[in-house]
Amino acid sequence: MNKTWNNKAWWMVVPVVLLVAFSAIIPLMTVVNYAFQDTFGNNEFYWVGIEWFEDLMESDRFFDALQRNILFSCIILAIEVPLGIMIALSLPKSGWKVNVYLVLMALPLLIPWNVVGTIWQVFSRTDIGLLGNTLVSLGFDYNYTRDVLDAWITIVAMDVWHWTSLVVLLSYSGLVAIPEAYFQAARIDGASKWATFRYIQLPKMRGVLTIAILLRFMDSFKIYTEPMVLTGGGPGNSTTFMSIDLVKMAIGQFDLGPAAAMSLVYFMIILLICYAFFTVVTNMDKAETKTGGAS
Amino acid sequence: MSQIGFSLKPKRAFAWSGLVPVVYIIFLMIPLYWLLNTSFKTNQEILGAFTLWPKNFTWDNYLTIFTEPVWRAGYINSITYVVLNTLISLVVALPAAYAFSRYNFLGDKHLFFWLLTNRMAPSAVFVLPFFQLYSSVGLIDTHIAVAIAHTLFNLPLAVWILEGFMSGIPREVDETAYIDGYSFPKFFVRIFMPLIKSGIGVAAFFCFMFSWVELLIARTLTITEAKPISAVLTRTVTGEGVDWGLIAAAGILTIVPGALVIYFVRNYIAKGFALGRV
Amino acid sequence: MDLSWMAWTTPVAIFFVVLVCLITAMGIWEYFQPGGGPRVGWLRFETTRGDRLFLSILSAGFINLGWIRWTDQSLWWALALSIIWAVFIYRKC
Numbered sequence: 001m002n003k004t005w006n007n008k009a010w011w012m013v014v015p016v017v018l019l020v021a022f023s024a025i026i027p028l029m030t031v032v033n034y035a036f037q038d039t040f041g042n043n044e045f046y047w048v049g050i051e052w053f054e055d056l057m058e059s060d061r062f063f064d065a066l067q068r069n070i071l072f073s074c075i076i077l078a079i080e081v082p083l084g085i086m087i088a089l090s091l092p093k094s095g096w097k098v099n100v101y102l103v104l105m106a107l108p109l110l111i112p113w114n115v116v117g118t119i120w121q122v123f124s125r126t127d128i129g130l131l132g133n134t135l136v137s138l139g140f141d142y143n144y145t146r147d148v149l150d151a152w153i154t155i156v157a158m159d160v161w162h163w164t165s166l167v168v169l170l171s172y173s174g175l176v177a178i179p180e181a182y183f184q185a186a187r188i189d190g191a192s193k194w195a196t197f198r199y200i201q202l203p204k205m206r207g208v209l210t211i212a213i214l215l216r217f218m219d220s221f222k223i224y225t226e227p228m229v230l231t232g233g234g235p236g237n238s239t240t241f242m243s244i245d246l247v248k249m250a251i252g253q254f255d256l257g258p259a260a261a262m263s264l265v266y267f268m269i270i271l272l273i274c275y276a277f278f279t280v281v282t283n284m285d286k287a288e289t290k291t292g293g294a295s
Numbered sequence: 296m297s298q299i300g301f302s303l304k305p306k307r308a309f310a311w312s313g314l315v316p317v318v319y320i321i322f323l324m325i326p327l328y329w330l331l332n333t334s335f336k337t338n339q340e341i342l343g344a345f346t347l348w349p350k351n352f353t354w355d356n357y358l359t360i361f362t363e364p365v366w367r368a369g370y371i372n373s374i375t376y377v378v379l380n381t382l383i384s385l386v387v388a389l390p391a392a393y394a395f396s397r398y399n400f401l402g403d404k405h406l407f408f409w410l411l412t413n414r415m416a417p418s419a420v421f422v423l424p425f426f427q428l429y430s431s432v433g434l435i436d437t438h439i440a441v442a443i444a445h446t447l448f449n450l451p452l453a454v455w456i457l458e459g460f461m462s463g464i465p466r467e468v469d470e471t472a473y474i475d476g477y478s479f480p481k482f483f484v485r486i487f488m489p490l491i492k493s494g495i496g497v498a499a500f501f502c503f504m505f506s507w508v509e510l511l512i513a514r515t516l517t518i519t520e521a522k523p524i525s526a527v528l529t530r531t532v533t534g535e536g537v538d539w540g541l542i543a544a545a546g547i548l549t550i551v552p553g554a555l556v557i558y559f560v561r562n563y564i565a566k567g568f569a570l571g572r573v
Numbered sequence: 574m575d576l577s578w579m580a581w582t583t584p585v586a587i588f589f590v591v592l593v594c595l596i597t598a599m600g601i602w603e604y605f606q607p608g609g610g611p612r613v614g615w616l617r618f619e620t621t622r623g624d625r626l627f628l629s630i631l632s633a634g635f636i637n638l639g640w641i642r643w644t645d646q647s648l649w650w651a652l653a654l655s656i657i658w659a660v661f662i663y664r665k666c
Contacts, residue, residue: 003396003397003398003399004397004398004399005398005399005400005607006398006399006400007400007401008400009394009397009398009400009403010394010400010401012390012391012393012394013390013391013394013395013400013406015387015390015391016387016388016391016410016450016454017406019383019387019443019446019450020410020413020446020447020450020451022443023421023425023428023443023444023446023447024413024416024421024447026424026428026579027421027422027423027424027425027428028420028421029579029585029589030423030424030427030428030578030579030580031420031421031423031424032585032588032589033579033580033581033582033585034423034424034580036582036584036585037580037582039580043577043578043580045580045582047582050641050648053638053641054641057638057641057642058641058642086315087315087316087319089312090312090313090314090315090316091316092313099561099562101316101320102561103557103558103561104320104323104324105316105319105320105323106557107323107327107550107553107554107557108323109504109553110504110507110508110550110552110553110554110556110557111508111549111550111553112507112508112509112510112524112525112549113508113509113510113525114510114525114528115525115528115546115549115550118330118528118542118543118546119326119327119329119330119546120326122326122329122330122333122539122542122543122546123325123326123329123330127342128333128341128342128539129329130325130326130329130347131326133345161322161323161326164319165323168319218415221417222415222416222417222418222419224417224418224419224511225510225511242417243417243419246417246419246420247419247422247511250419250422250423256423259423260423263419263420263423265638266417266419266420267416267420268631268634268635268638270412270415270416270417270420271412271631272631272635273415274408274411274412274415274416275408275627275628275631277411277415278407278408278411279618282404283618283619401600401603401604401607402599402600402603402623404621404623405623405627424578424579427578427579428578431575431576431578
């Protein structure tokens with residue numbers, strides 16, 4: 001679409017900018033200030049230079065949390081994306097069943113995040129939970145509060161439970177948008193199911209899938225509430241993701257300076273990923289308008 | 296036209312692929328069932344005997360919640376700020392999305408990027424000075440404070456979704472209306488908004504959703520007066536001798552508003568996701 | 574309104590003033606020469622002036638962090654390195 005150049009359009013954007021800036025820029029400036037100072041409360045601050053950044057960069061605590069974040073994001077992407085596509089492919093294209101399926105599938109998305117944690121706590125505790133109790137009585141040595149691997153499996157299962165539906169809904173909407181003519185052509189050519197998927201459905205889903213992957217990556221990268229409720233970051237520090245560590249530092253120990261320094265580094269990583277996200281999406285839009293706007 | 300699935304050989308493949316969503320939904324429902332099951336049990340039964348359905352069926356947990364003012368207030372608080380946030384987000388995002396979809400202006404791309412970074416950034420990054428910030432403007436522990444704070448991620452989202460829908464409306468519509476003598480506000484409310492009403496529905500759905508599920512910011516900005524239901528829930532968890540039945544019942548009740556919202560927008564869900572702008 | 578909780582210090586204030594000046598300057602530049610001179614460079618995607626500024630500032634941040642992690646030298650060296658890198662980005666990206 002050809003847009004006209006008009007700087008008066010700024011006036012329509014000003015309220016958004018003001019509202020978001022109030023909650024984004026003022027806190028961010030404050031965080032930068034905190035990151036270079038130490039405090040003992042009462043709004044008294046002492047300049048400490050880059051001490052907090054040195055602590056952060058030279059200890060393993062931050063990098064361990066970062067590694068956990070990356071590992072977690074990779075695992076859930078590797079599970080949720082193929083699973084989501086598979087489920088979307090198996091959904092019928094129309095009929096009352098689809099509506100029922102979609103409503104039921106969307107349900108986990110609307111549950112408050114700490115309740116998601118609670119649900120999985122109630123579900124997988126070995127004393128009161130269906131999953132925990134069943135596994136233990138089957139002879140497995142399962143205990144997500146003590147065993148690192150069990151904790152990870154439970155958190156991954158929780159995330160798959162919580163968010164796969166998003167991938168399903170996105171892929172499904174991409175699939176529905178494919179005109180029936182493509183399938184008829186494939187049938188006439190005698191294309192196999194795999195060939196149809198590989199050469200018709202997958203390319204047509206590329207747009208929504210890119211967005212699904214990037215969104216799931218971003219959201220899993222900032223995960224906080226669900227594992228916080230479920231494991232509290234334990235056993236040990238094995239499920240302490242960056243957000244959890246940050247909040248522990250800031251609110252739990254009230255170490256404003258180190259927490260602020262960590263916030264900034266975290267924010268820089270997010271900015272980098274977000275920039276990649278934005279570039280990919282805008283280039284995709286551009287490519288689409290060039291090829292005749294197949295939305 | 297008859298119902299055509301995505302598979303090419305409907306007859307043989309259908310039986311198998313038809314099972315996949317059912318299995319997945321069963322997987323989704325089991326933990327929910329367990330929560331429901333727990334909410335109808337007494338604490339003795341929850342901790343004592345392992346039962347697949349409540350042996351001593353009880354409404355007590357729900358009764359406690361409905362009679363205790365803290366819980367009831369929690370619900371009302373949550374719904375109040377969520378609705379406020381959805382309204383603010385939509386009213387402010389509509390003109391902005393129009394600007395982004397119709398005009399090029401100074402720094403528009405970078406502005407859009409900056410807005411999106413706020414959607415993507417973890418709340419934990421900003422939340423550190425939130426208490427002081429909102430205290431200094433005298434808004435701490437009010438519904439409006441949470442509503443404004445949640446615009447941090449909901450406004451960019453709403454602008455993004457609405458911009459997608461608006462770009463689908465041809466410019467000729469605007470131009471014809473201006474030629475017919477409509478002023479901009481009149482055109483926007485009378486002609487343009489009805490055209491993108493599914494987009495507004497989808498944006499409202501997501502604003503509601505993300506404001507409803509968020510806890511960290513809401514908990515930071517409230518003390519007692521505006522404490523959301525999810526925060527009430529966590530306070531109970533930390534108490535000695537966890538009351539699992541009560542927690543389960545409260546959990547079930549927090550799912551209800553979400554379920555209602557999904558039911559009302561069920562026809563828009565697929566459409567909204569089709570734009571991929573979540 | 575009491576703003577002491579923001580704990581402003583001179584260096585941070587200078588940082589933000591410089592940042593605001595940079596953005597304003599880019600805005601003025603953009604106003605007189607709209608479009609931002611998009612081109613596809615070393616990064617293989619289209620970048621405008623604003624993108625290049627953003628990338629250089631962000632990578633300056635990462636260069637400084639890396640410097641803190643892997644060396645004990647003064648951070649001014651890292652700053653110098655960031656400026657060289659920024660020049661590279663401006664010419665090649």
